[in-house]
Amino acid sequence: MIRRTVRGTDLGSSLPPAIVPAASSDIDLHCHSLASDGTLAPGDVIAAAAAAGVRTLALTDHDTLAGLPSAAAAASRRGIRLISGVELSCRWEQRTVHVVGLGFDGGNEALQRGLAELQATRRARATRIAQKLEALGVADALERVQREATDGQITRQHFARLLIEDGLCRDTQRAFKRFLGRTGRAYVAAAWAPLPEVVAWIHGAGGCAALAHPFAYRLSASALGRLIGAFRDADGDALEVCCGTSRPANVAHAAELARRHGLLGSVGSDFHDPAQPWRQLGRLTPLPPSITPVWTRFGIPRDPR
Ligand code: AMP
Ligand code: MN
Numbered sequence: 612m613i614r615r616t617v618r619g620t621d622l623g624s625s626l627p628p629a630i631v632p633a634a635s636s637d638i639d640l641h642c643h644s645l646a647s648d649g650t651l652a653p654g655d656v657i658a659a660a661a662a663a664g665v666r667t668l669a670l671t672d673h674d675t676l677a678g679l680p681s682a683a684a685a686a687s688r689r690g691i692r693l694i695s696g697v698e699l700s701c702r703w704e705q706r707t708v709h710v711v712g713l714g715f716d717g718g719n720e721a722l723q724r725g726l727a728e729l730q731a732t733r734r735a736r737a738t739r740i741a742q743k744l745e746a747l748g749v750a751d752a753l754e755r756v757q758r759e760a761t762d763g764q765i766t767r768q769h770f771a772r773l774l775i776e777d778g779l780c781r782d783t784q785r786a787f788k789r790f791l792g793r794t795g796r797a798y799v800a801a802a803w804a805p806l807p808e809v810v811a812w813i814h815g816a817g818g819c820a821a822l823a824h825p826f827a828y829r830l831s832a833s834a835l836g837r838l839i840g841a842f843r844d845a846d847g848d849a850l851e852v853c854c855g856t857s858r859p860a861n862v863a864h865a866a867e868l869a870r871r872h873g874l875l876g877s878v879g880s881d882f883h884d885p886a887q888p889w890r891q892l893g894r895l896t897p898l899p900p901s902i903t904p905v906w907t908r909f910g911i912p913r914d915p916r
């Protein structure tokens with residue numbers, strides 16, 4: 612039976628779907644490490660990818676490239692082809708959407724300035740979320756998330772872990788629903804850079820931009836069409852057609868949207884944590900044959916093996 616028991620408030624791609632994708636892919640272009648809200652060090656993400664049979668990987672932490680050097684070192688030891696990656700937060704029509712940058716030059720100055728701006732926005736938002744949570748009785752929220760994130764980016768996942776630790780919420784979904792999501796009591800809207808600007812940073816650094824997890828924004832069909840149109844108008848390159856949480860019907864729908872808007876296709880599990888079976892490295896439905904893969908832009912054949 613296909614059933615979703617819990618609805619998220621926004622960016623709910625981390626909700627467990629009813630079906631864990633049965634297929635596996637040797638290419639995975641979306642995952643996270645301790646540099647943002649993943650639970651594994653970058654080198655351990657590479658090891659886990661290798662163990663899962665992934666041969667081509669992009670580590671795409673939220674608004675940071677900090678994990679890439681150690682990921683690259685581990686990838687060369689394990690024979691994994693690593694594509695530079697990042698998941699950038701951006702603003703579109705008062706909402707947050709995520710754009711995955713791939714295959715860019717991480718030394719590009721304009722991109723680095725952009726990342727510094729997003730990181731400052733993250734810090735300012737974290738301070739305000741912490742103030743709201745402290746007013747709701749969560750002690751030392753800012754210091755504790757800072758300690759938890761060490762030198763990585765502070766994300767709402769870190770706040771969710773605090774709420775669970777303090778017994779205010781039973782799980783991540785409830786933490787987002789009650790506190791951190793768009794209708795939650797400690798929600799703070801972040802002034803991310805606008806979508807076209809973020810795409811331009813990636814292009815300026817020689818990379819490709821993929822609109823991440825199109826169904827995670829819970830938009831109506833017309834709003835989703837507007838978002839993808841705006842992304843295309845901003846010169847965006849690809850749509851993430853296959854996500855860790857995609858069911859076959861989602862893949863077919865996303866493929867149709869990519870085709871209609873003239874976008875390439877990308878695939879990414881959005882792996883964060885080995886304990887989340889619904890988004891594991893390489894657990895992805897294959898890209899439909901009608902879609903040109905974004906990785907062909909990097910000279911990698913459609914079927915790299
Ligand atoms: P941030 O970029 O700091 O706003 O945090 C985004 C992270 O929170 C992403 O990794 C999402 O997977 C996660 N997230 C967003 N909304 C939800 C939700 N409703 N339930 C669980 N996780 C969520
Ligand atoms: Mn995340």
Ligand code: MN
Nearest residue numbers: 698709823824
């Ligand atoms: Mn995302």
Ligand code: MN
Nearest residue numbers: 641643698881
């Ligand atoms: Mn992600």
